[in-house]
Amino acid sequence: MGFRKRAGSVFTIDIADDVIGFLGYNTASEHTLPGNFAVNPVIGIRNQELARVVSELRGERFHPYAPPTVSSPLGYLMPDPEFRVWYLGPDSPTADGREMVDAIVNYGIPYMKSGATLPRLLPLIEASSDFLTRYYHPVALGLLGEVTRAQRVLHGLDEDLAHLSDPASTRYREFSPRCWRWLSSLAHARVATRRGDR
Numbered sequence: 001m002g003f004r005k006r007a008g009s010v011f012t013i014d015i016a017d018d019v020i021g022f023l024g025y026n027t028a029s030e031h032t033l034p035g036n037f038a039v040n041p042v043i044g045i046r047n048q049e050l051a052r053v054v055s056e057l058r059g060e061r062f063h064p065y066a067p068p069t070v071s072s073p074l075g076y077l078m079p080d081p082e083f084r085v086w087y088l089g090p091d092s093p094t095a096d097g098r099e100m101v102d103a104i105v106n107y108g109i110p111y112m113k114s115g116a117t118l119p120r121l122l123p124l125i126e127a128s129s130d131f132l133t134r135y136y137h138p139v140a141l142g143l144l145g146e147v148t149r150a151q152r153v154l155h156g157l158d159e160d161l162a163h164l165s166d167p168a169s170t171r172y173r174e175f176s177p178r179c180w181r182w183l184s185s186l187a188h189a190r191v192a193t194r195r196g197d198r
Contacts, residue, residue: 001105012065013112018048021112022068023104028085036089041100043077043108044068045115045124050143054135057178058171069136070115070124074100077107118144131168138179147187154179 003011009025022044027037046068055062075084086100115121122140125133134157141150158176161169 001109006065010066012046013109015045015112016116019116020046020048020065021109022046022065022071023108024071036087038085039088039100040083040085041074041104041108042071043074043104043111044071045112045121047115047118047121047140050118050121050136050140053139053143053182057139057182058135058175059178067132069121070128070130070133072111074103074108077111078103134172135175138183142183142186145186145190147183147190150183151180154183 001013003013003023005011009027011023013021013023015021022042024042024044026040026042028040044067046065050069052062073083075082078084086096088097088100115124118140122144125136125140138150138154138157141147141153154176157172161172164170
């Protein structure tokens, strides 16, 4: 399938220029026979340009493949969406492994390709409930040139998290002023470009 092995149980595949598909295997051996595993594949899409900007605005070192921008358990991408695990090991039917691979090919890879460009990835970001998409959403809009809309999104997030003191919300409030400055620089650049075109 063309996947590249990464650390742990993570694999990636090139989907488009600066876009990679993410495949992670969550495994559990509890409630299975010794040597057997229950596997829940997680399928993701990572836009590297978006990840670079978000990493910079968060004051973090850019990671080459994690986390994905958006992700979903494989079972929810299938025709009958539900949480699914596949049982693998010497006491598990070999058909289960083949079915999992087929599901990755038939549903996981098309999901990865569905977000191969930032305009196509944006609706998936907007539909996600993962906290990290609160970082990606305004930055994605900014990269797409929708600065005013990005500022509205960021303002709404600021209001939603203003009175929360949990670590994730506190961390976001450190990111927010940097994002405001970045969006402001984009807006000023657009104004300068318009003036130069006259």
